[in-house]
Amino acid sequence: MSTRRLSIVLLGLGCLAGSPTAAAPPRDGDVADALALAARIDARIVARWPRGDFRPAPAADDAEFLRRVWLDVAGRIPPAYRARDFLEDPAPDKRRRVVEELLCGPDYVTHFTNVWADFLLAPSGGPRVDIPGPLHAWLARRVRDNAGYDRIVRELLASPLAPGWPAPEEGEESSPAAFYDAQGPVPEKLAAATARLFLGLSLECAQCHDHPFAPWKRRQFWELAAFFADTAAERRGGRPGAGENAGLCALEIPDTGQTVRPRFPGGNAPRWRPGDGPRAVLAGWVAAPDNPFFARAAVNRLWAHFFGTELVDEIDAAGEPAADGLRDLLDDLAREFTAHGFDVKFLIRAVTASHTYQRSSRLTHPAQADPRLCARMAVRGLSPEQLAASLIRAAGCREERMPRPGAVGRDPVAGTPREQFRAGLRGQANRVDSQTSVLQALLAMNGALTAKAVGLVYGETVTGAAAARGIDTAGRIEQLFLAALSRKPRPEEVARLARYVDAGGPRRDVREALADVFWALLNSSEFMLNH
Amino acid sequence: LLAAVLVVPAALPPAGAGSVLRDNRKAPDPPLPTGARARLEAVEPGGGEPIFSLSYSPDGRTLAASGYEPVIRLWDMAASKERRQLRGHAGAIRWDHAGTVRCVAFSPDGRLLASAGSDRKLRLWDVAAGKELWATQAHRFGLTAAAFSPDGKVLATAGGIFDPAVKLWDVATGKELRASSQGEAQDGAACVAFSPDGKTLAYGTVSGLLCTMEADTGKDLLQVSAHRKGVNAVQYSPDGPLLATAGGDRTMRLWDPARGTEVRKLSGHDGPLHALAFSRDGKILASGGADRAVVLWEVLTGHEVRRLEGHQEDVKALAFAPDGRTLASGGTDGVIFLWDPAGVARVPSAAELEALWADLAGADAPRAYRAVCALAAAPNQAVGLLARHLKPAPPEQAARVARLIAGLDSDRFEVRKKATEDLRKIGLLAEPALERALSRHPTPEARQRMEALLQELRRADGPPELLRIVRAVQVLEQAATPEAQRLLREWAAGAPDERLTQEAKEALRRLAKASASPATSR
Numbered sequence A: 001m002s003t004r005r006l007s008i009v010l011l012g013l014g015c016l017a018g019s020p021t022a023a024a025p026p027r028d029g030d031v032a033d034a035l036a037l038a039a040r041i042d043a044r045i046v047a048r049w050p051r052g053d054f055r056p057a058p059a060a061d062d063a064e065f066l067r068r069v070w071l072d073v074a075g076r077i078p079p080a081y082r083a084r085d086f087l088e089d090p091a092p093d094k095r096r097r098v099v100e101e102l103l104c105g106p107d108y109v110t111h112f113t114n115v116w117a118d119f120l121l122a123p124s125g126g127p128r129v130d131i132p133g134p135l136h137a138w139l140a141r142r143v144r145d146n147a148g149y150d151r152i153v154r155e156l157l158a159s160p161l162a163p164g165w166p167a168p169e170e171g172e173e174s175s176p177a178a179f180y181d182a183q184g185p186v187p188e189k190l191a192a193a194t195a196r197l198f199l200g201l202s203l204e205c206a207q208c209h210d211h212p213f214a215p216w217k218r219r220q221f222w223e224l225a226a227f228f229a230d231t232a233a234e235r236r237g238g239r240p241g242a243g244e245n246a247g248l249c250a251l252e253i254p255d256t257g258q259t260v261r262p263r264f265p266g267g268n269a270p271r272w273r274p275g276d277g278p279r280a281v282l283a284g285w286v287a288a289p290d291n292p293f294f295a296r297a298a299v300n301r302l303w304a305h306f307f308g309t310e311l312v313d314e315i316d317a318a319g320e321p322a323a324d325g326l327r328d329l330l331d332d333l334a335r336e337f338t339a340h341g342f343d344v345k346f347l348i349r350a351v352t353a354s355h356t357y358q359r360s361s362r363l364t365h366p367a368q369a370d371p372r373l374c375a376r377m378a379v380r381g382l383s384p385e386q387l388a389a390s391l392i393r394a395a396g397c398r399e400e401r402m403p404r405p406g407a408v409g410r411d412p413v414a415g416t417p418r419e420q421f422r423a424g425l426r427g428q429a430n431r432v433d434s435q436t437s438v439l440q441a442l443l444a445m446n447g448a449l450t451a452k453a454v455g456l457v458y459g460e461t462v463t464g465a466a467a468a469r470g471i472d473t474a475g476r477i478e479q480l481f482l483a484a485l486s487r488k489p490r491p492e493e494v495a496r497l498a499r500y501v502d503a504g505g506p507r508r509d510v511r512e513a514l515a516d517v518f519w520a521l522l523n524s525s526e527f528m529l530n531h
Numbered sequence B: 001l002l003a004a005v006l007v008v009p010a011a012l013p014p015a016g017a018g019s020v021l022r023d024n025r026k027a028p029d030p031p032l033p034t035g036a037r038a039r040l041e042a043v044e045p046g047g048g049e050p051i052f053s054l055s056y057s058p059d060g061r062t063l064a065a066s067g068y069e070p071v072i073r074l075w076d077m078a079a080s081k082e083r084r085q086l087r088g089h090a091g092a093i094r095w096d097h098a099g100t101v102r103c104v105a106f107s108p109d110g111r112l113l114a115s116a117g118s119d120r121k122l123r124l125w126d127v128a129a130g131k132e133l134w135a136t137q138a139h140r141f142g143l144t145a146a147a148f149s150p151d152g153k154v155l156a157t158a159g160g161i162f163d164p165a166v167k168l169w170d171v172a173t174g175k176e177l178r179a180s181s182q183g184e185a186q187d188g189a190a191c192v193a194f195s196p197d198g199k200t201l202a203y204g205t206v207s208g209l210l211c212t213m214e215a216d217t218g219k220d221l222l223q224v225s226a227h228r229k230g231v232n233a234v235q236y237s238p239d240g241p242l243l244a245t246a247g248g249d250r251t252m253r254l255w256d257p258a259r260g261t262e263v264r265k266l267s268g269h270d271g272p273l274h275a276l277a278f279s280r281d282g283k284i285l286a287s288g289g290a291d292r293a294v295v296l297w298e299v300l301t302g303h304e305v306r307r308l309e310g311h312q313e314d315v316k317a318l319a320f321a322p323d324g325r326t327l328a329s330g331g332t333d334g335v336i337f338l339w340d341p342a343g344v345a346r347v348p349s350a351a352e353l354e355a356l357w358a359d360l361a362g363a364d365a366p367r368a369y370r371a372v373c374a375l376a377a378a379p380n381q382a383v384g385l386l387a388r389h390l391k392p393a394p395p396e397q398a399a400r401v402a403r404l405i406a407g408l409d410s411d412r413f414e415v416r417k418k419a420t421e422d423l424r425k426i427g428l429l430a431e432p433a434l435e436r437a438l439s440r441h442p443t444p445e446a447r448q449r450m451e452a453l454l455q456e457l458r459r460a461d462g463p464p465e466l467l468r469i470v471r472a473v474q475v476l477e478q479a480a481t482p483e484a485q486r487l488l489r490e491w492a493a494g495a496p497d498e499r500l501t502q503e504a505k506e507a508l509r510r511l512a513k514a515s516a517s518p519a520t521s522r
Helices: A003-010 A014-018 A028-047 A062-074 A080-088 A094-104 A106-121 A133-144 A149-158 A178-183 A187-199 A218-228 A231-235 A278-286 A294-307 A321-339 A344-353 A384-395 A417-425 A438-446 A448-454 A460-467 A473-485 A491-503 A510-522 B002-006 B350-360 B365-376 B379-389 B395-407 B413-438 B444-459 B464-479 B482-492 B499-516
Strands: A251-253 A258-260 B036-040 B051-056 B062-067 B071-076 B081-087 B101-106 B112-117 B121-126 B131-137 B145-148 B154-158 B166-170 B176-179 B189-194 B200-205 B209-214 B220-225 B231-236 B243-247 B251-256 B261-267 B273-278 B284-289 B293-298 B303-309 B315-320 B327-331 B336-339
Touching: A028 A321, A028 A344, A062 A080, A062 A094, A062 A106, A062 A344, A080 A473, A080 B413, A080 B444, A094 A106, A094 A344, A106 A133, A106 A178, A106 A384, A133 A149, A133 A178, A149 A187, A149 A278, A149 A294, A178 A187, A178 A231, A187 A218, A187 A231, A187 A278, A187 A294, A218 A251, A218 A258, A218 A278, A294 A321, A294 A344, A321 A344, A384 A460, A384 A473, A384 A510, A460 A473, A460 A510, A460 B444, A473 A491, A473 A510, A473 B444, A491 A510, B051 B327, B062 B101, B062 B315, B062 B327, B071 B101, B101 B145, B112 B145, B121 B154, B145 B189, B154 B189, B154 B200, B166 B200, B200 B231, B200 B243, B209 B231, B209 B243, B243 B273, B243 B284, B251 B273, B261 B444, B284 B315, B284 B327, B293 B315, B293 B327, B293 B365, B303 B365, B350 B365, B350 B379, B350 B464, B365 B379, B365 B464, B379 B464, B379 B482, B395 B413, B413 B444, B413 B464, B413 B499, B464 B482, B464 B499, B482 B499
Parallel strands: B051 B101, B051 B315, B189 B231, B231 B273, B273 B315
Antiparallel strands: A251 A258, B036 B336, B051 B062, B062 B071, B071 B081, B101 B112, B112 B121, B121 B131, B145 B154, B154 B166, B166 B176, B189 B200, B200 B209, B209 B220, B231 B243, B243 B251, B251 B261, B273 B284, B284 B293, B293 B303, B315 B327, B327 B336
């Protein structure tokens, strides 16, 4: 576990949040563009719906929307008081306002740093990996400053790699070099990762043979790999700026005796200028506004963040019939994303403002089950960080107060409850797919953190709800619902639970009974899922 | 140069004032840096070895210093010369300098001195007799810190990087009372401090954690990831509402010790920090580190107010004299400087007074600090000025704040929204009332709401009225004349939940405590 990642999380963004976030309010033009894009998202989605006996899921109510948008943008559920305020706020534009508040807040920086780090580090479908401190610091700063996605990728691909470079930022080591370590700093792996992550292209099989159905030739793969020919040597401690004679970079295709020079996947040869590093030249091409793949791959990825599945499976698979309308939508999103300086917040504004995003997850018609129709919101499992942060918030835990079992070593936060919780989930698939992972649920059922969350010692939610003056049993139950589920209880829920609480449960103790109720709420699928 | 040497207040060495003690050296004395009153430098034997720790006796007459050599030097502040050496620490531990004395600490009554050495020994000394009372092998490896409990009955020690335990010792017998419970589980403790009420022990670890434990039971209370590198110094503010840590990550941080939340981050040093010290009134924090500078910070705003430069190497130790009029710093250059933290040489004219009053409310913290010091140096004029401008808090405002806080938990959204907005405008002036409401069993939701608001208010710069109130009280407390105390009593009689009332009460409490202790014997 990286020191910095958790220390940032634990401090409630001690550093980053302490300093004023660089989150400037959006320009009016940007907001208007985002709303217009939201309308086009809806129009393109609706146009693909089947005729005849079909209806989409209804719009999500305020509570459903609020919980979803907090989890997606801020990575955790809202505090109870924010939930109540939102539910009772009569302002018509409150959904848009809450997105704006979240985009300016510290939780967004924490969450999207994790999102991008998992994206960069996890081998496709592979297990979660820890985020090294300097990489986390580097990403967190970029997210905090709302750097354009193109700038992030350009810096990542062009960064000096020798140990000790680049220079520390704000007194802290900050470097994307760990990306290269995670991928394995050999040319073919870096080429495959670059293609997959930033261009949405699966070139891996072209490593050994020409692609069976896409126009990628083996030679093209190795020409891309040639940009990374000197990377390993540089990472090992070569001087920064190794490979200055980028034009001379060359790589041999294994077992062929054939030597290739760096060439962009589209077939163009780079124009080398003196002093250009090969990776910097590649970075310039990858993150260019006119690269047909770059923006598409990014918005495809971000779409998956908000809807659970990507818009299209293959960025370059032209003429995939089922995805026709979706491909137009992808192009539209990519165009706008590029036109707005690859501003991730712009895209978030547009997506979250769409009716498509604001649809309920309740299945009200069998045809809604096809995720490609986007006729209802997909139900998604929570990432380990989302689940841990939400649990801690719901229970009103002060995690720093919790005792810390186990050895610690040099990592200042290993062994804190959140770290243990994460450790239990490590090694799982990085992207959490539509079902809640069973392991997550099990861990929550048995985990020490959850036990403490409902315990009367550590959680302020239960103790506070039990001790609060001036509210009745229904009020206490409402406190628990707002804290755990970000909604008020329905009348029938209040009636049933109030009877249980007033009777004191099996132990004839109101506090214990409230703890039982809270325990049940935390273990409900309504808490465990992003719906 | 001459002026620097001549600016010597009555408090400091009457004879040979400001003289530099370099008896046996032939080289001419180097000039005193700006803001320094004196330089103390041991010459024989082993002079010039790094200083690691400084401690003032409670009466302010003696400054104990220790460092790289196995000797504790007691400096006579009246004569500005070395009075006695305590020898005992020694050692042949190969991986550390033999006999380094990492920490010295006077007991609260000033009769005893504790020292912690890299020879693994904790030693207790009778200061008057100059003899060792007991010594014990306290930790497996060299000690890094020792601190007396406020009642003087218990000593706490930190075992450094290789020994995770923090231990408590009975001063009377030298026997171990208890160790921090986590034992092996925890990384090395680098520094320790008792809370002013003696109930809590705070310690910082080499990997950056800030921990607190119950002193009587050893029960863990709090554990926060405080710095990105080691926590090198920890200190409670004199009344205990804040905990300050200085870290290897070039920052200092202020914490709410009850909740473990960060109140402020102070950055401005260009290197790891080694030492920090609160002024007696808790309004000023001094810090020192590898960038050789001693920096004074205003606790209220977190802004740097003054920078004292003179050390040639790392600043390793800081101590405010009990009367608050001198700040001692020690460095690896082997030099101890005695600084005048105020740096005021002149009484303000009548015309200047009004300008100073305006400065007190300003966002420019260094300027405000100069105004505080200038006013405190001219107590008669200051009391007149402040009495004219600042009246005891009327009860109406308190009633309004109470109404607004009740409004935070209203059933009606509009009322809650308005109450939040209004309290935001009142700012930290509402802090005492919010704290009190938090202690009265609010609903969990109201608690979240109030804590979020408090955190927001504490992070923001205070409103001008707040700055003025805190700094005006600071002036009177620093002046401490009978007239100043009379005005403080007037303010303390204002409406109870008001900031001015509370600040004045706390200042009076501190002044009373100081006059009860031997510190004010002069």
